Amino acid sequence: MASEEWTTAAHANRYLAMADAVPHRAEGEGVLSEQVPRIARRILDLGTGDGRLLALLQADRPEMRGVGLDFSELMLDAARDRFAGDERIELVSHDLAQPLPALGSFDVVVSSMAIHHLEHERKRALYGEVLALLKPGGVFANFEHVASPTHRLHLAFFAAIDEPLEHEDPSDRLLDVETQLRWLREHGFEDVDCYWKWLEMALLVGSSPPPDGASEPAVRWPGGRV
């Protein structure tokens, strides 16, 4: 099984304890939230962890229904605690190394710091599966840990987040932004771009083709086509 570190309490708890301290993270998450239409009704979060991203999106979208998917029972337990009694959120145990289960269709699919744990070929296949789950004009927003173009920049990232390189997650399978954007375009996503980036953290966004006959651009800014 890939990423099995996430099934150990030490690894999961270490991440949860430092998640808020990652520099610029809130900035990137804010740009992600801007890309998610306020009227989105059904949102899937891949590698949801303790449900951080679903909770962030819920704050501005009280009507949304969320599905959070993760393979770590420890993380899912943290998400269950967070959303206890909240019937709008469904949590599903699933290993992303395997094809996505039948979950119905979604207005939006998001992910945060999770897909980089998968082998590259699996990342690529997963992007295709995401497109198939999206309704026409739906949005995929992947806030991701990506590869640096050089080892010096990789070292600079670890220095900037104040972590020794020995703390590098052994389950990381980092991949550059350009390759991932190309794969999204090849699958048929539209308006694909890197919408935000700081060193090894990047927000990759694409949308599924709009409904037949719709020609307007995919403007998703608050106050835009939402």
Ligand SMILES: C[S@@+](CC[C@H](N)C(=O)[O-])C[C@H]1O[C@@H](n2cnc3c(N)ncnc32)[C@H](O)[C@@H]1O
């Ligand atoms: C760095 S954490 C991010 C959690 C959350 N998305 C957040 O932003 O706080 C990575 C998450 O991906 C999950 N994950 C890693 N590999 C996975 C896999 N193969 N299938 C499902 N979840 C996986 C881990 O269990 C963990 O919850």
